[in-house]
Amino acid sequence: MKKLLKIIFMYVLLFSYNTAISQDQDNPWAISLGINAVDYWPVGQPDPQGDLFDEFFNVNDHWNIFPFISRIEISRSFGRNLSFSVIGSLNRIDKFGDLRTGPNGSLQTNRVPDLTYYGIDGAINYSFTNSGKIEPFISGGGGYTWLDKIGSGTLNGSIGVKYWFAPKFAFQLQSTYKHVFEVYGFRHFQHSVSISHKFGGDKDTDRDGIPDEEDNCPDTPGLYAFNGCPDTDNDGVADPDDACPKVKGLEAFNGCPDSDNDGVEDKSDRCPDVPGLTTLFGCPDSDGDNITDSRDKCPNVSGPNENNGCPWPDADGDGTIDRYDKCPNTKGLVENNGCPKLSEQDKTLINDYAKTLLFSPGRSEIKDESKLVLLDILRLLNTNPNAKFNIIGHTDSIGDSKFNQQLSEERASAVRDYLILSGIDRSRLSSAGYGEDKPIADNRTPDGRKQNRRVEIILVN
Template identity: 45%
Template sequence: MKHLSKLIALSMVVLGISSASAQDSNNPWAVSIGTNAVDFYPTNNGAPLSNGFLDEYFNVGDHWNILPSVSQLTVGRYIGAGLVAEIDGSINQISDFGDRAVDDLSYYSVDGSINYSLRAMLNDGWFDPVVGVGGGYTWIGDQDGEDLENLDAATLNGSLGINFWFTDNLALFVESKYKHAFDPKMGQHFQHSAGIKFMFGGTDTDGDGIYDKDDECPETPGLPEFNGCPDSDGDGIPDKDDECPNTPGLAEFNGCPDTDGDGIADPDDECPETPGLAEFNGCPDSDGDGVPDKDDECPDTPGLAEFDGCPDSDGDGVPDKDDECPEVAGTVANNGCPEPTAEIIKELNEYSNTVLFDFNKATIRSESEEALNSIVEIMQEYPKTTFHIGGHTDSVGSDKYNLKLSKERAASVREYLVEGGIPANRLTSEGYGETRPIASNSTDAGRQENRRVEISLQEEE
């Protein structure tokens, strides 16, 4: 108990001295506890490197003074560039003072040192050799005899040691320290130590267990595998390198997902839920016509870009979807259906001019059926064209009678064409009587020309 109380008191001195040093929040502290052995013999009470200096250095049984308990406390602070400042206090009992037996002399020492770690030179592994230099003060007392009366002296120290790091914070250490006393009576000696070292004291602003000096994201809680940076979406890519930090993604896309698996990251994919092509920013082109589906009004049928991906089968400039006659070339004005030319209208009228009626009647004579059937065939080639049938007379008779007769004859022709297969909504008829002559009514020949049925295109109202 006597030695324990002295060690505690000495520890308070050590802690007090060390805490007086300016702390660097980013440089951790270390506390070591262990046991020590003091050996006066190998120095042969002579100068280092002299004859006999290291005689029987490992003769533990004959010369080492060991206190079998916790007998040393060390506090250290890393100061950068591999250097560590340490201060330690130790106690022991001396029963062998070199080759002299003494009666359990008390041994106390306080030492300070600057140590250099070779760990960085060895790739920061678990093996950490350390060399050091420093000084201290040693007391020896409670002895009888004239030569050893309560000795105390300052010492100049040099040390060699090894730290074996089990974790970033915990190590087993061994050390051998040579102490050159400035009082010859004290005797030069070695002090050997072994124990456990615990590192602590660095600043961890974000509380993630990683000191700021090692934390690439010191103000945001993170993970050790990412040097203290977070991975919010848990995709294995730290937020600082993740272009989509809140959505799990892939490393090849810098942390962004590729939902449809088309090799284009969702932020760059205009169709992120449908596999597509790079040239269309991730959108598909189902029909392979060079127009992506999102812009293709006919996505399942190859078409033309000018028609928003729809085909124009008959090449008339009207896409099939708007073409009322998709397999027959027509005109834009007629919704893709063909329109009869002037030649076609002329041909229709060549037939219509041969249509004969009973005298003063609207009844079509049988010999006119062949001409009317030809008219039906021609009109069927223009399924979207509306034709107008006009009836005309000569000037013989009253105007009223001639008007009535012309209307009836035009209606008769219309009825025949409807029965022949032309939709009724594509035919109109009207009678004009004698109002639109095309020849003189003064001659038989002229009056014959004026008695006619004309076919024309229905004019839009």
């Protein structure tokens, strides 16, 4: 009894000393409640006990389990990973190892009348981590155990793990080996399953269950998932990080909404109720012409911005819009600016008409009787407004060659000037004279000289 009193006094003294330190350092308390199982078999002792760790998990044959709350542990932490615990436990023992029975010496559970088991222990615990949900630990210490009226001191070593399923609550598994030195004591294992709750010493100003030292919003009740900060609009974004804390939104937009789900948050969306395009600030573009429907005068038909989203008209349907079509009412070719290409027949007609033009002898004035021919030439040129022509004058060989050269140039210029005054763009016409240098007939005969006195209109493009 004196030995027991000494052990208890040492535990009280050590526990009081650590408590004083813990209070100074504002360290938390913890209390654990659970059930325990006592196994006398796998401890390395002779019958009725067995080899060390033999059948360590043979629950049915060797474990004495008290099915009610039978273990209480009170602990106090000091430092970052250390704590001191006082443990009390209670059990009923009806399995005490195995005995060999029968002629073959087979092992059977050694049944004993219900023996009362009491234990009080002290331990110093070391946790391998002080963060995260899983906390493995080891313990070392000693205690005193009674089996009915027989008591003995023990030297204890433990291994265990805690799973923190809530900020202050953990599920704890622990296995302890208790070594007895007295000959009248019995070595054994004691296993336990407990629920642990830590409390005290943690200031929680807003009473949200999260201590201020871990609470990012210590003055406002919040959620554990957001380190103690609130989420007023329940959108999964904590209020300090929520740009729209009172309106439910998306994490991608810092808690702000996107009502039409078009990838553009409402505050930047010019059409917040209609799905649209990011490039058009959330507004739709039905015809894909990069003009929002609200600005598009033809929202279902693609058109240029210069025409308010409507296609340019093409009256003759030749693929050249009217604004660029030199022949808007006549179907033509795109490469010819919407005008039809000059046919070989028209080329021949223009040149044939030009050859019939009449001039006064030795002069460049066009005779009046040639005006109808000029009208025919104008008609053909207007039908082909994109065509360009070179007007060339020729003479016969009668007279001075220098005079004939000058006369051919003047007659070609006279035809060009007449056509320009009649509405043909000057950029379409050029003129030249070759005098008597390029005859097409014999200048020694009257008919040949008549053929050589001519004007030609040649298509350039």
